[in-house]
Amino acid sequence: MEFQQLADVAEKWCSSTPFELIAAEETERRMDFYADPGVSFYVLCPDNGCGDSFHVWSESEDCLPFLQLAQDYISSCGKKTLHEVLEKVFKSFRPGNSPSDSEASEVKQVLRDAFYSEASRAHTVC
16 A cells, blocks of 8 residues: 555544644655654554565653554454554553553553543544
């Protein structure tokens, strides 16, 4: 799929979530997303015909643990669409989906609670 088509899919997805597409870099095939309060991640899109999969990551250490669910989903069998990947990322930020280890900080809990409160008003999750 051409990058502009992927960007259009991302924009449409953003319209039903608290996320904004804040950057779309065609040469890097990278899309950056942001939602208050400080929830950010990016998606690297595969080149056409290369057989690669999408990749999600965040430069925010507070957001990284929440993306594990989406990363596992992407690496599982079968090709994924951008919309499917974005939906999995969105669901990854729901309470109870991050790793619950002894290193989980109060900041992560506040981030998750604030994000989910906002997200639940803007998006109905099945």
